[in-house]
Amino acid sequence: MNPVGPESENYHPHKITGSPWRIGQQIMEYNFREIEQKWQAYWKQSGAYRVSNSSNKPKYYVLDMFPYPSGAGLHVGHPLGYIASDIFSRFKRLKGFNVLHPMGYDAFGLPAEQYAIEHGIHPAVSTEQNINTFRKQLDNIGFCFDWDRELRTSDPKFYKWTQWIFLQLFDSYYDRGTQKAERITRLVASFEKNGNAEHVCPGDESLHFSAAEWRSFGDKRKQDILMNYRLAYCGYGEVNWCEALGTVLANDEVVNGVSERGGFPVVKKKLRQWYLRITEYADRLLEGLKTIEFSEAMTEMQSNWIGKSFGAEIDFEIVTGEAGARIPAGQPLKVYTTRPDTIFGVDFMVIAPEHELIAEITSDSQKKAVDEYIAYVKSRSDRERQAEKRITGCFTGSYAVNPFNGRQIPIWISEYVLAGYGTGAIMGVPCGDERDHKFAKHFNIPITNIIGEHYNGEEANPTKDAILSNSDFLDGTVMRDAIDIVIGRLEAMGIGKRKVNYKMRDAAFSRQRYWGEPFPIKWKNGVAVPLPESELPLLLPEVESYSAGPDGEGPLANIPEWVAQELETNTMPGYAGSSWYFLRYMDPHNENEFCNRQVSDYWNQVDLYIGGTEHAVGHLLYSRMWTKALFDLGYIGFDEPFRKLLNQGMIQGSSRFVYRKRGTNLFVSAGKLKKDEEYDPIRVDVNFVDGTEMDLTAFKNWRNGEYADAQFELEDGKYFCGVETEKMSKSKFNTVNPDDLVQKFGADTFRMYEMFLGPVEQSKPWDTKGIEGVHRFLKKLWRLFFDENKGKIWDEAQASPEELKILHRTIRKIEEDTGRYSFNTAVSAFMICVNELSDLKCNKKPVLEQLLIMLTPYAPHISEELWQQLGNTGSVLDASYPVFEEKYVIESSKEYPVSINGKVRTNIDISLSATQDEVESIVLGNELVQKWLESKTPKKIIFVKGKMINIVV
């Protein structure tokens, strides 16, 4: 990619040229623009950030979640994580590690395709342009990425291997016996010997066949059965279908049941879809969480997503018809519940509007209402169905029969029950479940109380500790214990069984879109046939139009040659490439394998992975599953991709508003708004608002003079804006471009300021206000070395004990803070150090040199320059990290805060070696303490060595 490095003509390992600050010349100020240009050129030329796959040093792999190259370019939120990872990479490198720190682009995706539909520009072209912009912006900041390893998921050289891995998943099933992915051939061999007795079919658990039956099946039947086992399989699923646009829409393209573009109605439509059988990995994904360092919140989110629960599946007999003459329906109603102990409290059943029994059990008198209700639900998204506080539902006219007492329970349909979870049917226990309770109240269904005084008639109580009543043979039993008793009875009666359930569903793995990886699959007589490996990559073809194909198919269905070859017309989703890209960085140019096994054995897991929590359950679960599958199949030697995950917070935009008096051209300053007037708030560009004060001229010139004639009502001659925190986005005019800040203050200032803003993990709105402070710090650092008038002021003198104390305290603090990713406090420690050295007028090389090495990860350009100015040859990147020595920082005494009844009254300097008795006598001998004691005797004196003293009276 970059033709530099040992092979290039421009390669000069240690020749560092072009310093405009030669000693003896007048220019001795911190000229960050020239310094940064000079060192970025040097790093590029010398291949300073090239990483080798073989080294004697221990390895360390630091990875950022790669960006989607959007058309809007980089804003100040993007680099936050990259700066953190850059600091950590450089820190590890200085500490003697061989550090892999690559970057690439998640380049397939919906926005590029949407842009293509609207502007007719090929997504590959716009993506390329966007990547070039991103790259330029990233280069500005001085990152240590090894760009020779850059990858793009939309590059055929990359997606060849995405397709290849897909084929491995297609050719595998999850063996519940060995608890891992195995090849389909093994499954077929087992079928031929024993039928599927040893292998429950995950796609259809009721499927049973013998070896003889298997052998008698035709090829199509066999393939259909195997499809129900494959880790990548084809099935049918619902999508958001918009008839008017003739296309499938993403969830966030649907707002309130209509399309975001055009506001056309959107309904659910069943389409053939590819899926990944991630549910088979549910337990391992759960177990694996214990072996990796994810934050507690992240672990919890993933656990909740997987949603493992223990309960029972119960079959209820259904009766239909009018009262007194009800007859059994053919099939039972299968219900999943985690609380079988509440079975005598069931007052109604609720089934999902998609439930397959609806047609069969709806009574004639209810048919019209049911049809209407289902039509209504079709227009609603899963999210809306669960979020809505409004309670909706419809009675089917049929009843389920309680197997223990024969009670007939009405069966309702309601949208809050989702078809995809459990059996799509629940038993409603209003006294124990809040949602059931609201449902019963709303529809006036009588409530049975089985928990006595634990239920107050107003609110459900989900306790497991109540003693059951109104519960037949369970009366007097604690609920917790009743669970097993009921399951035992159900099993004995043959109408129920213990069941582990997962909330997680299989991952939908196809999109009816153009800009994604084509599936290497042909359809022959309804059977999916994989392409041979030799035909990979299957290239994405050129299309005339990016709009959808017939019947909800993707754009590829519009290409006659594609369809003639019977190729799959779906493409893979955005997360396909990101599920394994971290492996490709290790061996990015390998044309024979996705990643050489020896290489992946060397680099192994990503040691530190940095990215936002918004990927908590999508990307991070999929990539964990792919890693486990590749591990099971023997392609890699580890089954968790990320050893440690650090979630950077989101940088939000801070939007500025002006207020236009309704129907006028008068803009009123925020402080002059009147309650009884109506105003239209309008977002203005944050870049011409200083704090909240707006630059009136800039506003008038904005958007080609749209507001040139604006009138203002000012406060003290100034216009103040309103402020709101929201997502940073171009359309909200609240984006801040890092390029501008780098231009104005330099990359080193920008990097340190992003870190100084607060803990990386915390979300916060961007505010450029404080950046000057960090810039001043770097200038102050510079002045320890050079004086504007005198030039060089640093010298070779020996450091004093006081200076060594400052230095070693800083070493300890920086190492500790960097190690625990507390970059903001590390920046402040640098400031303290420079402030103290300035106060002491310490310009001594032995001290300053050590400080520069520590500063290198944070401010690499200025560190390189000053390192060179100190007369060092070569790069500070190759220096060795300072070693903390306790002896320089030892204190003999401490100024203890002395509290009386928890209130600090005075400070007393006491030796750190003092014992409790000594401390007590010193403290009680103190005049101020005596005054506060008011001649009372202390009850107790608490002395925590090195911390504080508290006298309890």
Place this chain on the structure above:
RNA sequence: GCCCUGGUGGUGGAAUUGGUAGACACGCAGGACUUAAAAUCCUGUUCGCAGCAAUGCGAGUGCGGGUUCAAUUCCCGCCUGGGGCACCA
């Protein structure tokens, strides 16, 4: 609605294991240097009350309660900002 997470001066934040709340910055105020400005340096800056002042007293980490010698930190209830909820990435 469900899951996760945050709330500390005028502002960003610090306080690592329950032990001096407000480190370090921004901003602001006053001062030095300068013809002036920029840059730089110095002093002050949680709030309230008292005092000419040094200082003293009281309150204080979203709100209300609890545990403890001691709570920003632990527990219970509430208010509120942000993220996710399966086709945005």
